[in-house]
Amino acid sequence: MRKIFLACPYGHADKSIVEKRFEASNAVAAQIARSGSVVFSQVSMSHPINKHLADLDKVGIGSLWAPIDQVFLEAMDELIVVDEPGWKESAGIAREIEFFSTRDRRVSLWSDVKTEFA
Structure with a gap:
């Protein structure tokens, strides 16, 4: 069973973009969960609490x-990045990529692996 940390860009001055990112994260997390993998979606968890x-x-x-x-x-065991606009600029995602990369754990972009979860 795959154990996936899901990263998604989050913060933005425009609250509608934050909401869009939250929804994108939820949609991807749902697809991963439906496939039978374990997923932790940091944005999905933190946004309502924030x-x-x-x-x-x-x-x-x-x-x-x-x-x-x-x-x-x-x-x-692995990181999947929801590659929505803003992901390359996200300091949080950069830290998460570094964490997984330095431990030789798989790092993927959602656009590259989404067919694995169909």
Whole structure:
């Protein structure tokens, strides 16, 4: 069984783009789960919770999620990046790619592997 950490660009000044990214992450996570693989979608988990953390700025939210994400990064065998616009500019995705790459774990773009989950 594949154990997948799903990365997706998230932050943006335009809230409608944030919502679009959240929905894209959910759609991909659903497809992966339906295939029988284990998936942890960080954006799917954090977005609804972040709505209850309005008192925290971007740094505060990042500090809150960093140790939680670390647990899931270590538990998963591979990384799939939802290659929506903005993924190349995402510092979080860059860190996640580095984490998996330096441990010789598979890193893929969703557009390259989505047929594996059809």
